[in-house]
Amino acid sequence: MLSRRGALLLAAGGLAQLSLPPAAPAAPGGRAVDRRAEVAGVLADRARSLPARSGLAGAEAVYRNLVVPSGPASAGGPERLTASAELALRIAGYDEYPVVYPRRIELVRDPGGWRVEREEAAGGPPALWDLGPVRTASGAHCLVLGLADGPDPAGLVPVGDRAVPAVNAVWGGAWPGRLLLELPATEPQFARLLDADPAGWTGMAAVTVAAPGAPRHTPADRVVINPEAFGRLSDFGRQVVVTHETTHVATRADTRAWTPLWLSEGVADWTAYRDSGRRPQQIAPELTRDVQAGRLPTALPADADFAAGATGIAQAYEQSWLACDLIARRYGTERLVAFYRAVGGDDGQGADREQRTDRLLREVLGTGSAEFTRLWLAEVAALKG
Structure with a gap:
């Protein structure tokens, strides 16, 4: 699961012996x-x-x-x-x-x-250290790995240390409550750590990735920071980005291939903006401009709307935030969390996603997909005012 807001892949592991295959025939x-x-x-x-x-x-x-x-x-x-x-x-x-x-x-x-x-x-x-010597900075809740010739990793520590308690306040302590961030020196290095085309990730501030080799539901997650895009953000924007990505780390065990991206990205943005005191028009400026110009969506964002470089990707995130904000305000934070975890349940394997989401909306929130979409569209239209 990738997101526009987040972050990384790296780590180190304690094993005791070298594991070798059977010996080849001797020469x-x-x-x-x-x-x-x-x-x-x-x-x-x-x-x-x-x-x-x-x-x-x-x-x-x-x-x-x-x-x-x-x-x-x-x-x-x-x-x-x-x-x-x-x-x-x-x-x-x-x-x-x-x-x-x-x-x-x-x-x-x-x-x-x-x-x-x-x-x-x-x-x-590659691993981060393939790109150069690494230096580290640690805090109460996070560890930042940076390159020696890049930005000082210590600058990210207060941001990570604020993000973890903010996420815990919503999602509880089911996750380890520790955050590991990787900070390359340049945007091309950021793309290399994602094994991605740099052109597709320009402007992405961070990405969360699951490290390879971990069993399902227990991944070693990383938040990888794009130093150039992240460096252009305000202090508030940087906190939103890291808290968003921390939400992805905390909810990884409840996020599955059948979880709609409007829900997974929406709860991450909602958690990041929670208690910020910002008005909806400030949190969703691109969507607000569209509404004021008469361009309104007709359905919740599709997964393809979140692809790197997709037209209208900012609006897709803002629409998703608004949908999750609607759930939290109308039904309560606890039911937003319960709905998210229900959607990520094992019974989603092989099920029709739309029918299953409709059923879970009815079971957890007491409303089906059609009625929820109607309520959400009314929230979107209200941005005009």
């Missing part, structure tokens, strides 16, 4: 077996040194599922090989499960033995 003289054992030892040392090398003090790492090619040594020049492995990392206190990065590792043998000449991502986005 004459046992060379293949020796090579695998030697490379495993090099990578074990490299994993132990990763926290110090990357700036992630206190993190632990391990390379697992190592695959080393067999065969004779290279002829003419130093012996070289390219191995593959998974780098599993976990940051204590923030990751329930290790974050897993497939890696491609080029090694060369010199008189002192094997050494790593190059390591890179092998499919998927």
